[in-house]
Amino acid sequence: MSLNLADIRLEYSKKELSPDDCLPDAVAQFEVWLNEAIASQVHEPTAMHIATVDDSGRPSARIVLLKGVENGQLVFYTNYLSRKGRQLAANPYVAVTFFWPELERQVRIEGRVAQVAPEVSDAYFASRPYTSRIGAWASEQSTEIDSKTVLVTRAAGFGLKHPLSVPRPPHWGGYAIVPDRIEFWQGRPSRLHDRVLYTLAADASWARSRLAP
Template sequence: MGKRLADQRKSYEQGQLDEADTTSEPLALFLRWLDQAEKAKNVTEPNAMTLATVGADGRPSTRVVLIKDVDERGLVWYTNYNSRKAQELAGNPYAALQFHWVELERVVRVEGRVEKVSAEESDAYFAVRPLDSRIGAWASPQSQVIANRGVLVANVAKLTTRFGLNPPRPDHWGGYRLVPDSWEFWQGRKSRLHDRIRYRLDAGIWVRERLAP
């Protein structure tokens, strides 16, 4: 069984990325692109990003997470500290993120060191999550093998009875921040001659350069 995909093609012609359209620091350009993705009515979940980590065996793994905060310190997401991604970050605290806004023919790639956010930051975000999501943080032994979905349902029922409307943040749940040392902005162009602008951190200064597609 299989499927031939060699004939599937798309011409990227929605935009361009000239150096004159960029900013001296990558965060400003990212915030501009993120704002445009949020305002585009056809982009679903513009805050979704693929997170890539590497295990002790050298094998990479990816998953989609949601960015919840971004500023000069880096990009933040929240997860279970016992998950596969967390275990891999504990052994190798470097990761890559990718935003793919298909409808805008844009990609943003970010690489850097990862650190946990403070307990206070995790507490503040946990407190504004929907109740079901807060219970879910307790109920799901993320990345662990379970017998069936009934295990989760039973855990939710038990924990709802235990905590009621005020579940505290579990110690095994909280945020990570990727501190960038490299950003790449990709804009699709016709004939596969895409625009790629990279920012790399050199001695505390962002160096901006164009990459061949």
């Protein structure tokens, strides 16, 4: 069955956006939109598409979950030895996208990343469910395995080793994204979408402008 993808289109019309509608601080404006997404019960409001670049300049991307907005930074957690972790070690910059179709909104964020303090990672790791903490030990993320049995066996072994208290693996922890460019996109009719761009100035203030769609 052939699909005519060219005929798939939606008309966006729920809200409008202008620079004058936005807060002076880009991260504060992001928190407003994030809270509205959560309150609207959009599907996976904290899911973010994060792109990294390897040492040859080739990009790769995946979905991770935002776990905090703290001190103007966006925090997520992962395996430091995973493909993304190795890429971030070589090139500590990311591009992130949030898409909330129920609100006809998109946010694009670019910036530098750094590992969070060990005690921050420890505190978040301790808050995770027991099985997730065991999984962080069991999974050598992004490496090839012969079968699912390998992973299940490793998880069982670490479960026996840590039946109650599970310490954080040294290869697992958080990253903080320090944004320097944030764009807010609001869908509008006739593809005349509203786009408001924030760029970080040398004095740490944010400049706002409108972009053509």
